[in-house]
Amino acid sequence: xxxxxxxxxxMGAPMAANLQKAGHQIVTTLNRSxxxxxxxxxxxxxxAAVAGAAEVVILMLPDTPDVERVMRGxxxxxxxxxxxxxxxxxxxxxxxxxxxxxxxxxxxxxxxxDAPVSGGQIGAEQASLTIMAGGAQADFDRALPLFQxxxxxxxxxxxxxxxxxxxxxxxxxxxxxxxxxxxEALVFASKAGCDPAKVREALMGGxxxxxILEVHGKRMIDGTFNPGFRxxxxxxxxxxxxxxxRAIGVSLPNTATAQELMNACAAQGxxxxxxxxxxxxxxxxxxxxxxx
Ligand code: NAD
Numbered sequence: 001x002x003x004x005x006x007x008x009x010x011m012g013a014p015m016a017a018n019l020q021k022a023g024h025q026i027v028t029t030l031n032r033s034x035x036x037x038x039x040x041x042x043x044x045x046x047x048a049a050v051a052g053a054a055e056v057v058i059l060m061l062p063d064t065p066d067v068e069r070v071m072r073g074x075x076x077x078x079x080x081x082x083x084x085x086x087x088x089x090x091x092x093x094x095x096x097x098x099x100x101x102x103x104x105x106x107x108x109x110x111x112x113x114d115a116p117v118s119g120g121q122i123g124a125e126q127a128s129l130t131i132m133a134g135g136a137q138a139d140f141d142r143a144l145p146l147f148q149x150x151x152x153x154x155x156x157x158x159x160x161x162x163x164x165x166x167x168x169x170x171x172x173x174x175x176x177x178x179x180x181x182x183x184e185a186l187v188f189a190s191k192a193g194c195d196p197a198k199v200r201e202a203l204m205g206g207x208x209x210x211x212i213l214e215v216h217g218k219r220m221i222d223g224t225f226n227p228g229f230r231x232x233x234x235x236x237x238x239x240x241x242x243x244x245x246r247a248i249g250v251s252l253p254n255t256a257t258a259q260e261l262m263n264a265c266a267a268q269g270x271x272x273x274x275x276x277x278x279x280x281x282x283x284x285x286x287x288x289x290x291x292x
Pocket of ligand 1 (some may be wrong): 060061092093120230
């Protein structure tokens with residue numbers, strides 16, 4: 001199949017490479033960076049040309065305004081869409097804007113699925129991403145063979161476009177609050193005189209055990225914050241969660257606190273560190289560092 005793939009960054013490049021390995025042909029357009037190494041793709045002038053050349057167009061772009069620009073811009077996907085073309089947005093963006101873009105795509109004669117992912121760069125490389133989709137069952141069924149080349153845990157969360165994005169934001173709320181809980185516990189135990197490495201080891205055997213205590217707890221104790229998942233991407237996702245919650249009258253008090261702690265980290269130069277660097281905001285507040 002000829003697949004349009006726009007957004008060949010940290011995540012998109014290995015995802016497109018996995019589609020290509022399975023025999024699909026990739027068509028793309030680039031805004032600045034050259035074609036990633038190891039990927040052969042036909043490079044066209046703009047998203048409209050990509051939409052005109054492909055049966056399915058996958059987007060893996062940074063943020064809501066990027067997807068809006070690529071979709072609605074002068075030479076955007078919508079301008080070049082052929083009847084029946086399926087647009088699959090795998091970026092993490094606003095569920096509200098997603099619903100609008102899906103409607104605009106249907107108005108242009110196409111179909112739309114939102115399918116954000118979790119699992120990071122390693123999941124993208126190993127084709128083991130978790131994929132959370134929203135849209136009509138028939139459109140999901142069309143995209144499924146492609147999803148299976150990029151991910152493992154693949155769920156149609158709801159038959160409304162935006163349901164995948166909402167699920168992804170729920171994921172990001174859980175991850176942020178877990179990181180915050182692990183960071184608070186380790187700062188508390190460490191300033192009380194315990195070795196945080198021993199505390200982590202002890203807790204790993206009990207009810208407080210989690211992947212985040214295991215992986216992110218270790219990063220906090222070692223003081224190594226190479227991403228991983230950049231803090232600024234998590235800030236973007238929590239912003240989306242908070243604004244979506246506000247639009248439907250839901251209060252997310254602890255998500256707001258986690259976001260404020262990330263804002264404090266970013267102000268200290270931490271926006272490009274791994275999100276586990278949230279511990280540094282709590283260390284400042286406690287006037288105590290847990291890592292050597
Ligand atoms: P990235 O910044 O590495 O990649 C984005 C790519 O899009 C870049 O190559 C950029 O050049 C390209 N791009 C932007 N505008 C374009 C345009 N107009 N035309 C063509 N290309 C354009 O970002 P990423 O880390 O790959 O993340 C992509 C999405 O996936 C984000 O929404 C992010 O939140 C989500 N996500 C990321 C991770 C992760 O671990 N990095 C994990 C899960 C989900």
